[in-house]
Amino acid sequence: MAQQEKVVLSVQGATEAAAGESAALPARTGRGRVSEALRDIGLRVGSIVTLVFLWWLVSLFFPPTLIPKPWDTFAEVATIISTGNFFVEMGNTLRRVLVGFGIAMVVSVPLGILMGTLRNLESFFEPPVILGLTMPGLIWAVLMIMFFGLTETSAYAAVAVTIFPMLTISIWQGTKAIDKDLIDMSEVFHASPWSKIVDVILPQLVSHILAAIRYGLGLAWKVVVVVEMFGFSNGVGYQVVRGFNIFSMKTVLAWAITFLVVMIVIEFGIIGWLERSVTRWRPRVEAWRR
Amino acid sequence: MAYVQVEQAVKSFLREDGTTMLVLDGVSFDTKEHGITCLLGPSGCGKSTLLNVIAKLERLDRGRVEVVSNHGELGEKPPRLGYVFQDPRLLPWKRVEDNLTFALKGMKVPQIEWRERIHKYLGFVGLHEFRKQYPLYLSGGMRQRVGLARALVIEPEVLLMDEPYSKLDQLTARKLREDSLAICARLKQTALLVTHDVEEAAYMGDRIVIFSARPAHIVEVLDNPFPPLERDFDDVRFIQLKKRLLQTVLNLIKEKEEV
Numbered sequence: 003m004a005q006q007e008k009v010v011l012s013v014q015g016a017t018e019a020a021a022g023e024s025a026a027l028p029a030r031t032g033r034g035r036v037s038e039a040l041r042d043i044g045l046r047v048g049s050i051v052t053l054v055f056l057w058w059l060v061s062l063f064f065p066p067t068l069i070p071k072p073w074d075t076f077a078e079v080a081t082i083i084s085t086g087n088f089f090v091e092m093g094n095t096l097r098r099v100l101v102g103f104g105i106a107m108v109v110s111v112p113l114g115i116l117m118g119t120l121r122n123l124e125s126f127f128e129p130p131v132i133l134g135l136t137m138p139g140l141i142w143a144v145l146m147i148m149f150f151g152l153t154e155t156s157a158y159a160a161v162a163v164t165i166f167p168m169l170t171i172s173i174w175q176g177t178k179a180i181d182k183d184l185i186d187m188s189e190v191f192h193a194s195p196w197s198k199i200v201d202v203i204l205p206q207l208v209s210h211i212l213a214a215i216r217y218g219l220g221l222a223w224k225v226v227v228v229v230e231m232f233g234f235s236n237g238v239g240y241q242v243v244r245g246f247n248i249f250s251m252k253t254v255l256a257w258a259i260t261f262l263v264v265m266i267v268i269e270f271g272i273i274g275w276l277e278r279s280v281t282r283w284r285p286r287v288e289a290w291r292r
Numbered sequence: 293m294a295y296v297q298v299e300q301a302v303k304s305f306l307r308e309d310g311t312t313m314l315v316l317d318g319v320s321f322d323t324k325e326h327g328i329t330c331l332l333g334p335s336g337c338g339k340s341t342l343l344n345v346i347a348k349l350e351r352l353d354r355g356r357v358e359v360v361s362n363h364g365e366l367g368e369k370p371p372r373l374g375y376v377f378q379d380p381r382l383l384p385w386k387r388v389e390d391n392l393t394f395a396l397k398g399m400k401v402p403q404i405e406w407r408e409r410i411h412k413y414l415g416f417v418g419l420h421e422f423r424k425q426y427p428l429y430l431s432g433g434m435r436q437r438v439g440l441a442r443a444l445v446i447e448p449e450v451l452l453m454d455e456p457y458s459k460l461d462q463l464t465a466r467k468l469r470e471d472s473l474a475i476c477a478r479l480k481q482t483a484l485l486v487t488h489d490v491e492e493a494a495y496m497g498d499r500i501v502i503f504s505a506r507p508a509h510i511v512e513v514l515d516n517p518f519p520p521l522e523r524d525f526d527d528v529r530f531i532q533l534k535k536r537l538l539q540t541v542l543n544l545i546k547e548k549e550e551v
Contacts, residue, residue: 004340031543169493178496183377183379183381184383186349186381187375187377187381188394188398189348189349190347190349190373191394191395191399191442192398192399192400193394193397193398194397194398197394197398201383201386201394202383204387205383234354241413262432282426283385283386283387283426283427283428284384284426284428285428285429
């Protein structure tokens, strides 16, 4: 705080000194940041190691057909990956998730924005959206397979329909929270409709859209695996069913683990990166956290 | 340049409970050309509403508000108006210079002029070094300066300011007032400043228009005898001017309470 006030004063007085001080304002010192990041990573690794240790403890009390040893399972993971099997199956599952997700996004973003802006549309679309939210993904999966048969279309449709209400609600609520003062400001400066959407409205929705992507992907994974279990001949869901049919706990767990790893990479890697790069304008406020 | 003509402006709002609230009750005045006109009056009297009418954010029920330009070249084109808000209303996801670009783009200023204009007006408010910074990394006073630069960069016929200093601490506000006054004098800018602060009106206003409490009518219009850069807080005559304004406004508030 003291530092900030110093910057203010220096600006009011003489501006030439200000550039250097402003650089010091947002960032912490380099070394403190690195050690903090290392501690953070250490804690995360520690948490995973603890989980594996607990797994091993429990496995001592059960036969390997019920709870296999962690390293046997990891060896199975290695086999899945080294035979190339993994990439084909995961690719199929990922494609189904992403296509379904894309379809849902294309519909929900405009619909959510319209519902947040126009009261009539809000009243009209609110009941189906809320109803859709309560419908279990499993039922959508069954309905879509009955309607489209065992085709890729049924997988895409099941994913899209399941996550669509959640995405729409998130963007609808985000639109309602938009700052009217900024809209007035853009009107005063004669901003074009396009500029209003791109420069004023969408940036305010970004954090809502990112949260929606997070929840949406989580839901999408669950549905797509169910659809694949119903009788697809490829995809992670199919492989899990295959493991179940030969009663190999090891196979089921190995596929579950690889699946988790991919999800974590997407969640922390891709979405995390996206979030950091679109919210660079916002100072990190962590003073109240310990 | 230009000035603003307000004639018999009447405006009422619909309350939540269905009754109407009269805000402006036949307000008429002309602003100064090449100078700052202060709209002074008690809080909630409708000064800001009038500013919003001029900026076309609100519409009058009756009466007329016109930006008159001597050039005549305006023709059918709407006048360029710069607006400085109470909260600066910057786009926090845009860097300082891009906030200015947003206004330039909206007002359809040719792109080749952007760089030079941004340089010039950020320089005026003393923030050229901060052009690449995001607003949330700046102090409140600096953000308000960006808001001023954004309003000036479109080279408006009329600059509208809605209590731009009221949320700043005393020292920052004082410095910013001084700078704004100097900038407006240098640009010969026609400006309207809404305020409820008597001292601010006496210091900033070349013309001071005193509004009554709601529903607002004009109580008095007086021209500041001191030129912009010769207003000295310790000068006896300046103190007298301030006293007179204060007395008028205090009487208005008292009348209102007696009713």
